[in-house]
Amino acid sequence: ETGVTQxxxxxxxxxxxxxxxxxxxxxxxxxxxxxxxxxKKPLELMFVYNxxxxxxxxxxxxxxxxxxxxxxHLFLHLHTLQPEDSALYLCASSQGLDxxxxxxxxxxxxxxxxxxxx
Amino acid sequence: GNSVTxxxxxxxxxxxxxxxxxxxxxxxxxxxxxxYVQYPGEGLQLLLKATKADDxxxxxxxxxxxxxxxxxxxxEKGSVQVSDxxxxxxxxxxxxxxxxxxxxxxxxxxxxx
Numbered sequence: 001e002t003g004v005t006q007x008x009x010x011x012x013x014x015x016x017x018x019x020x021x022x023x024x025x026x027x028x029x030x031x032x033x034x035x036x037x038x039x040k041k042p043l044e045l046m047f048v049y050n051x052x053x054x055x056x057x058x059x060x061x062x063x064x065x066x067x068x069x070x071x072x073h074l075f076l077h078l079h080t081l082q083p084e085d086s087a088l089y090l091c092a093s094s095q096g097l098d099x100x101x102x103x104x105x106x107x108x109x110x111x112x113x114x115x116x117x118x
Numbered sequence: 119g120n121s122v123t124x125x126x127x128x129x130x131x132x133x134x135x136x137x138x139x140x141x142x143x144x145x146x147x148x149x150x151x152x153x154y155v156q157y158p159g160e161g162l163q164l165l166l167k168a169t170k171a172d173d174x175x176x177x178x179x180x181x182x183x184x185x186x187x188x189x190x191x192x193x194e195k196g197s198v199q200v201s202d203x204x205x206x207x208x209x210x211x212x213x214x215x216x217x218x219x220x221x222x223x224x225x226x227x228x229x230x231x
Binding site: 004006033040041042043045048056088090092105106107108109110111112 | 152154160161162163164167207211218219221222223224
């Protein structure tokens with residue numbers, strides 16, 4: 001078990017659909033992240049939540065809507081996506097902002113959700 | 119801003135060959151450095167990390183040394199196996215609080231029997 005669980009692992013959706021990706025972490029962390037991995041591109045940070053508060057939004061289009069109801073759960077709501085949004089979406093978690101981290105926090109990833117937009 | 123540069127792949131090796139994947143970085147301050155591995159069809163797994171200059175991270179026979187003078191964190195393994203075939207990502211994070219990783223583009227390693 002990875003400690004960070006993502007569902008579904010695979011999702012195919014039409015451009016007019018509304019769907020959600022779910023992430024749950026069992027590591028007692030307080031920061032959670034969404035990353036996007038596209039072919040031949042570096043991993044892109046999308047959103048960061050720290051103690052349920054969104055602290056970063058890297059100019060992500062509004063058709064992606066994150067939700068963090070508590071420190072253990074993170075959602076990514078999807079609506080009216082485009083084919084170029086097809087990618088692997090990775091959830092991750094780490095210690096939160098109130099922890100001393102002189103050595104840098106380690107981020108732990110889930111196995112990802114493969115999204116295909118048709 | 120921060121950036122990470124990795125050698126382009128794929129790197130193709132025979133089993134038991136020596137592996138080096140180069141990684142250099144640009145950052146302000148004193149970042150922590152990481153290598154992550156992604157096996158086919160899976161997410162990223164932390165392979166090793168180093169948090170200060172001259173630290174050596176090691177795991178599963180892989181090693182990397184944090185070289186501040188050359189701003190490098192090259193990944194090495196003395197004898198690769200077919201099961202090491204994967205994509206390897208070098209990354210850095212700023213110190214303190216929660217972290218946001220800056221990744222390199224990844225280097226695919228293919229090991230043949």
